Amino acid sequence: MALYVKKFGGSSVATPEKMLNIANRVLRDRKPGDKIVIVVSAMGDSTDDLLDLAAKVSDVNYARERDMLLSTGEQVSIALMAMTFKKLGVPAISLTGPQAGIVAGGGYGKATIDDVKPDRVFKELEAGNIVIVAGFQGMMPNGDIATLGRGGSDATAVALAGAMHADMCEIFTDVDGVYSADPRHVTGTIKMKEITNTEMLEMARLGAGVMQPRSVELGMKYHIPIHVRSTFTDEEGTIIREVCTMETRDDTVRGVAQDAHAARIAVLGLRNIPGVAYKIFSVLAENNITVDMIVQSVRNSNDDKTDIIFTIDDADLSDAKRVLDAMRDEGKVEEVIYDDDTAKVSVVGAGMLGRPGVAARMFGALGRAGVNIDIVSTSEISISCLILRKDLDKAVQAIHDEFFTAGEGR
Amino acid sequence: MALYVKKFGGSSVATPEKMLNIANRVLRDRKPGDKIVIVVSAMGDSTDDLLDLAAKVSDVNYARERDMLLSTGEQVSIALMAMTFKKLGVPAISLTGPQAGIVAGGGYGKATIDDVKPDRVFKELEAGNIVIVAGFQGMMPNGDIATLGRGGSDATAVALAGAMHADMCEIFTDVDGVYSADPRHVTGTIKMKEITNTEMLEMARLGAGVMQPRSVELGMKYHIPIHVRSTFTDEEGTIIREVCTMETRDDTVRGVAQDAHAARIAVLGLRNIPGVAYKIFSVLAENNITVDMIVQSVRNSNDDKTDIIFTIDDADLSDAKRVLDAMRDEGKVEEVIYDDDTAKVSVVGAGMLGRPGVAARMFGALGRAGVNIDIVSTSEISISCLILRKDLDKAVQAIHDEFFTAGEGR
Numbered sequence: 053m054a055l056y057v058k059k060f061g062g063s064s065v066a067t068p069e070k071m072l073n074i075a076n077r078v079l080r081d082r083k084p085g086d087k088i089v090i091v092v093s094a095m096g097d098s099t100d101d102l103l104d105l106a107a108k109v110s111d112v113n114y115a116r117e118r119d120m121l122l123s124t125g126e127q128v129s130i131a132l133m134a135m136t137f138k139k140l141g142v143p144a145i146s147l148t149g150p151q152a153g154i155v156a157g158g159g160y161g162k163a164t165i166d167d168v169k170p171d172r173v174f175k176e177l178e179a180g181n182i183v184i185v186a187g188f189q190g191m192m193p194n195g196d197i198a199t200l201g202r203g204g205s206d207a208t209a210v211a212l213a214g215a216m217h218a219d220m221c222e223i224f225t226d227v228d229g230v231y232s233a234d235p236r237h238v239t240g241t242i243k244m245k246e247i248t249n250t251e252m253l254e255m256a257r258l259g260a261g262v263m264q265p266r267s268v269e270l271g272m273k274y275h276i277p278i279h280v281r282s283t284f285t286d287e288e289g290t291i292i293r294e295v296c297t298m299e300t301r302d303d304t305v306r307g308v309a310q311d312a313h314a315a316r317i318a319v320l321g322l323r324n325i326p327g328v329a330y331k332i333f334s335v336l337a338e339n340n341i342t343v344d345m346i347v348q349s350v351r352n353s354n355d356d357k358t359d360i361i362f363t364i365d366d367a368d369l370s371d372a373k374r375v376l377d378a379m380r381d382e383g384k385v386e387e388v389i390y391d392d393d394t395a396k397v398s399v400v401g402a403g404m405l406g407r408p409g410v411a412a413r414m415f416g417a418l419g420r421a422g423v424n425i426d427i428v429s430t431s432e433i434s435i436s437c438l439i440l441r442k443d444l445d446k447a448v449q450a451i452h453d454e455f456f457t458a459g460e461g462r
Numbered sequence: 463m464a465l466y467v468k469k470f471g472g473s474s475v476a477t478p479e480k481m482l483n484i485a486n487r488v489l490r491d492r493k494p495g496d497k498i499v500i501v502v503s504a505m506g507d508s509t510d511d512l513l514d515l516a517a518k519v520s521d522v523n524y525a526r527e528r529d530m531l532l533s534t535g536e537q538v539s540i541a542l543m544a545m546t547f548k549k550l551g552v553p554a555i556s557l558t559g560p561q562a563g564i565v566a567g568g569g570y571g572k573a574t575i576d577d578v579k580p581d582r583v584f585k586e587l588e589a590g591n592i593v594i595v596a597g598f599q600g601m602m603p604n605g606d607i608a609t610l611g612r613g614g615s616d617a618t619a620v621a622l623a624g625a626m627h628a629d630m631c632e633i634f635t636d637v638d639g640v641y642s643a644d645p646r647h648v649t650g651t652i653k654m655k656e657i658t659n660t661e662m663l664e665m666a667r668l669g670a671g672v673m674q675p676r677s678v679e680l681g682m683k684y685h686i687p688i689h690v691r692s693t694f695t696d697e698e699g700t701i702i703r704e705v706c707t708m709e710t711r712d713d714t715v716r717g718v719a720q721d722a723h724a725a726r727i728a729v730l731g732l733r734n735i736p737g738v739a740y741k742i743f744s745v746l747a748e749n750n751i752t753v754d755m756i757v758q759s760v761r762n763s764n765d766d767k768t769d770i771i772f773t774i775d776d777a778d779l780s781d782a783k784r785v786l787d788a789m790r791d792e793g794k795v796e797e798v799i800y801d802d803d804t805a806k807v808s809v810v811g812a813g814m815l816g817r818p819g820v821a822a823r824m825f826g827a828l829g830r831a832g833v834n835i836d837i838v839s840t841s842e843i844s845i846s847c848l849i850l851r852k853d854l855d856k857a858v859q860a861i862h863d864e865f866f867t868a869g870e871g872r
Contacts, residue, residue: 116555
C-alpha cells in the first residue's frame with residue numbers, strides 16, 4: 053500500500069482513446085490499497101488552439117486573462133479523465149489546481165508553487181477515489197488562477213507528491229528514462245537506473261532536455277523520488293533521487309550532455325580596471341540574457357587592455373548584439389565578435405569530484421577525434437568544452453565511447 | 463451614473479469579431495461614471511463540442527464531471543471578452559462564477575443560485591474595471607463547480623444585479639423584446655414597453671419563450687427591472703418590472719400566448735369516489751409529468767362513474783401512456799383516450815381581473831373564426847382555451863385582432 057502521484061503530459065491525453073489507455077494502465081499497475089493521484093496536462097494541441105483564439109483578439113499578452121483562458125485546457129482534461137475512470141467502474145474525481153490546494157505566487161503565466169494545501173485531495177482519496185488534478189495551474193492569494201509556465205505540470209506533480217509525502221512521483225513521458233547521452237545523436241547510450249537530483253540538474257543545465265530543472269529542484273526540496281518513464285511501455289525508467297543505492301552507482305562519469313545553442317561572444321579591448329567586466333554582465337542581466345561560460349584573458353603585461361569571451365543561448369544573440377554594439381559605439385570596448393557556429397559538450401558525474409583524470413581523458417578523446425577545444429569550464433560535478441557546432445555529434449560520440457564503452461560509466 | 467448588469471448569450475459571443483462588436487456597443491452606450499458588469503455564455507456551439515467529447519468517453523451523465531467540463535466554455539468566453547476590452551484600451555477583468563461569488567446549491571447540472579457574494583465584483587468595479595462574469599456556473603459549498611441548467615446565464619445576470627442593487631439588468635438576445643403575441647405566427651403584433659413580472663411569468667407558463675421563468679422570478683424577488691432587448695439593434699426592448707408606469711399600462715389584455723405542445727388525455731370511467739383523481743395525478747407527478755388544464759365531469763346522476771380530461775406537454779405523452787395504460791389494465795379506469803393534435807391559446811393581463819367581458823370577447827372571436835373550444839381554464843390573470851392544433855394560428859390571430867387592432871391593448 054503506497055501513495056503515488058502520476059503525471060501524464062498532453063500527448064498522452066490527446067484523445068478519449070488515449071485517456072482510456074492511460075486509465076487501464078494505471079488500474080493494471082495499482083496494487084490493493086494503493087492511493088493514486090494523477091496530474092494531467094491539456095489535451096494535445098488544445099493549448100495552442102486557445103492561444104490562436106487569443107491571437108485573434110490581440111497580439112498583446114494580457115497575462116492574467118491568458119491564464120484564465122489557458123487553464124481551461126487542463127480542466128477539460130481532468131473532467132474527461134475522471135469520466136473515463138468512472139466509465140470503467142472505478143470511483144474518480146477531478147480537481148482544478150486551486151481545488152487541489154496549489155497556491156501560486158510570482159507573476160501570471162510564470163507562477164511559482166508557493167505552497168500546497170492538499171486537504172481536499174486527501175479527503176477524496178480517503179473516500180476511495182482516484183483523484184485527477186489539473187497540472188500547470190494554481191490559485192494566487194487574491195483568488196485568481198495563474199499558470200505555472202514551462203514544466204508547470206511536472207512541477208504540480210512533484211510539489212503535490214512532496215506535500216502529501218507520497219512514496220513516488222512518476223512522470224510519464226515520451227522518452228523512457230534518462231540516458232548517458234542523447235540517444236537521438238549518440239550510439240551505445242545506456243539508460244540510467246538512478247541519478248541524483250544534483251546530477252540531473254547539472255545535466256539539464258548543460259542541455260539534457262528530459263526534465264525541467266524546477267521539478268528536479270522541487271524533488272530535492274521535498275525529498276521525493278521522481279520516476280521518469282515512458283507512457284507507452286511498462287519498462288522501468290530512471291529514478292531521480294537524493295542518494296542513489298550503492299550497486300547502481302559508478303564512480304566517475306554519469307552522462308554526456310550537449311547544447312547546440314551555445315553562441316560565443318568575444319569582447320575585445322576592455323580597459324583592464326575593476327568594474328569593467330561587471331558593467332558588461334550587469335547590462336546583459338538587465339536585458340534578461342543569461343551568460344554561461346566565461347574566460348577573461350590579459351593580452352600581455354605591457355597592455356592595460358583585456359579581452360572577455362563568454363557564451364549565451366543563441367536565442368538571445370540579437371538582443372546581446374544590440375546591447376554590446378551600443379557599448380562599442382560609446383567607445384567602452386574596442387570590438388565585439390559574435391559566433392553562432394559554436395556548441396558545448398559536457399561530462400557530468402558527482403563521482404568526478406577530486407578525480408583529475410576525467411578532464412585529461414575527455415580532452416584526449418576530443419583530440420583523437422580531431423575536435424578543437426575553444427573554452428573549458430568546470431563545476432564541482434561537470435566539465436564543459438566549447439567547440440565548433442559542426443563537430444558536436446562527433447565530439448559527444450567520442451567522449452561517450454571513452455567513458456561508457458569502456459564499461460566504467462552507467 | 464448607474465450600475466448595469468448586461469448579459470450576452472452564446473450567439474452574441476460566437477467569434478472574436480462578434481465580441482468586438484459587443485464591446486464597442488457597450489462602450490458607446492456607457493455614460494461617464496457608469497459601472498458595467500457583463501455576463502456571458504459559452505461561445506456559439508462550444509458547449510455542444512464539449513458534450514460531444516464527453517459522449518466519446520461515455521453515454522452516462524456523470525453530472526459533477528460534466529459540470530467541471532462544461533464550465534470551461536464560459537471561462538473561455540470571459541477571458542477573450544476581457545482581452546477584447548483591454549485591446550480597446552479599456553480596463554477590464556474576467557471572473558468565473560465562483561470568483562464572482564455565485565453560490566450554487568441543489569444538484570450538479572441544474573443548480574440553483576442560493577446566494578451571491580459580490581465582494582470581488584465590487585472591488586474590481588471600484589478599481590475602474592468593466593467586470594466580465596461567467597454565466598451558467600457557481601460554486602457549491604464544498605468548493606465544486608456546478609452549472610445552473612436551462613436559462614442559467616440569464617439567472618446569473620439577474621441574481622448578480624439583485625445582490626449588487628444594480629439599476630437595471632439588460633438581457634441581450636436575438637429577439638428585440640416581448641410582443642403582444644409571437645411575431646413569427648401573428649401579424650400586427652405590438653412590442654410592449656413594459657410588462658410586470660407576474661404577467662411575464664404567466665406568458666412564459668402559457669408558452670411565450672422569450673425568458674425562462676426562473677430569471678423573471680429572480681427579478682421579482684430582488685426587485686430588479688429586466689430589460690429584454692436585441693443584441694443587433696439599438697432600439698429599446700421590453701422592461702420587465704414589478705409595477706409598470708401608468709402611461710404605458712392598459713387595462714385589459716397584455717398579450718396572447720400560444721402553446722402547440724399541449725396534448726389532451728381523457729380518462730373515462732373512474733369510480734366517482736374521493737381519492738381516485740388523486741391517485742391518477744400522484745402517479746403522474748411521481749413520473750415527473752406536469753399536468754396543466756383539468757376538467758372533471760359527472761356523466762349523469764344515476765352513474766357512479768366519472769371522466770377526467772386534462773392536458774400535459776406532448777413530450778411527456780409516451781411516459782403518460784405507459785403509466786395510464788397500466789392503470790387501465792389493472793381495471794382502475796375503463797378507458798384512456800390520447801390526443802396530440804390539440805393546442806392551447808391564452809390571453810394574459812393583470813388588468814383582466816374582475817372584468818368578465820374579456821372571456822366573452824375571446825370566445826366570440828374564436829367562434830367567428832370557426833374555432834371550437836374544447837376546454838377552458840382560468841387563472842387570476844389569464845384565460846386559456848384548448849383547441850385543435852390545426853386551428854392554432856387562426857385562433858391566435860383572431861384573438862389578437864380582437865384585443866389589439868381595436869387599440870385597447872398595447
